[in-house]
Amino acid sequence: MRHDEIDGILSREDEILPSSGFAASVMDAVRREAAEPAPIPFPWKRALPGLVVAGLAVVLVLVAGVMAVVQLGRASTTAQSSTFLPPVMPSIFHGGTESAAIWTAVALLVTLASVKLSMRLGSGRV
Amino acid sequence: MSASDDQSDVERVLAGDISAFEGIVRRWQGPLINLAYRFCRDRGRAEEMAQEAFLRAYRGLGQWRKDAVFSTWLFALATNLYRSELRRIPARTVPLDDIAEPHDTRPSDGGFEDQERDLAVRRAVGALPAKYREALILFYFHDMDVTAAALSLGLPEGTVKARLFRGREILRGKLPQLLAVPRLKEA
Numbered sequence: 001m002r003h004d005e006i007d008g009i010l011s012r013e014d015e016i017l018p019s020s021g022f023a024a025s026v027m028d029a030v031r032r033e034a035a036e037p038a039p040i041p042f043p044w045k046r047a048l049p050g051l052v053v054a055g056l057a058v059v060l061v062l063v064a065g066v067m068a069v070v071q072l073g074r075a076s077t078t079a080q081s082s083t084f085l086p087p088v089m090p091s092i093f094h095g096g097t098e099s100a101a102i103w104t105a106v107a108l109l110v111t112l113a114s115v116k117l118s119m120r121l122g123s124g125r126v
Numbered sequence: 127m128s129a130s131d132d133q134s135d136v137e138r139v140l141a142g143d144i145s146a147f148e149g150i151v152r153r154w155q156g157p158l159i160n161l162a163y164r165f166c167r168d169r170g171r172a173e174e175m176a177q178e179a180f181l182r183a184y185r186g187l188g189q190w191r192k193d194a195v196f197s198t199w200l201f202a203l204a205t206n207l208y209r210s211e212l213r214r215i216p217a218r219t220v221p222l223d224d225i226a227e228p229h230d231t232r233p234s235d236g237g238f239e240d241q242e243r244d245l246a247v248r249r250a251v252g253a254l255p256a257k258y259r260e261a262l263i264l265f266y267f268h269d270m271d272v273t274a275a276a277l278s279l280g281l282p283e284g285t286v287k288a289r290l291f292r293g294r295e296i297l298r299g300k301l302p303q304l305l306a307v308p309r310l311k312e313a
Binding site (some may be wrong): 006009010011016018019023029030031033034038108 | 147
């Protein structure tokens with residue numbers, strides 16, 4: 001098979017004609033589209049205070065998490081964490097620094113995901 | 127088809143005169159339906175896809191930057207849509223290895239054997255992997271203009287050339303008998 005033969009065959013494609021009502025059908029769809037009210041934009045001004053508060057909360061959680069991890073790290077150097085930590089502390093902190101860091105990261109990811117989901121719901125893309 | 131007609135119709139639509147969009151539809155309905163048909167090989171579906179392409183063009187008219195010709199923008203938009211549609215619901219194709227060879231490969235005077243051969247080649251194009259198929263479809267749709275095909279696909283010309291070459295190589299490998307037959311009218 002030569003390239004020019006392929007060119008010859010694929011170049012002489014039969015043209016199909018649009019059906020008689022095609023243009024009218026498209027224009028009907030366009031007019032319907034134009035008649036629909038414009039989508040409501042996301043109310044950024046109203047949402048801004050909430051977003052700022054949520055952002056601050058995330059930062060606070062992050063700082064608190066980092067501080068807890070640092071304190072746990074210091075404590076583990078002086079004594080075993082299982083005996084040092086009070087019994088009311090969540091069991092995740094008894095697993096050591098690495099475990100606490102993982103759980104903190106998971107919590108942050110969940111927070112980020114929930115914020116993203118809220119924004120998507122707010123913009124109507126879901 | 128005049129580029130200035132497109133530009134004036136677009137400006138009228140953007141100014142609020144929706145009826146001006148009909149001029150765009152009437153000028154480009156044939157090319158857009160034919161391009162869709164080459165992707166899906168189904169006349170009804172081709173019209174549905176072309177209608178959706180026009181609707182998207184209407185919604186996005188404000189995004190057309192006038193540094194490119196309107197038709198270039200329209201074909202790129204339509205190609206993008208058709209590719210997405212075909213990924214979502216693939217066209218019915220025969221696997222490349224199952225493309226039927228013509229029953230009688232003796233030289234002919236054209237006619238039915240030619241049609242059968244052409245049909246087999248087109249089926250083979252439809253069975254190619256998407257990236258080669260799309261390059262071939264756009265290349266032949268644009269009268270073998272690599273630049274226009276590359277613009278419609280949103281790919282560099284070199285990539286399109288490489289895909290065209292590879293696509294033809296696959297066709298040559300899969301359908302050797304079809305086009306190797308000497309033709310009386312070429313003799």
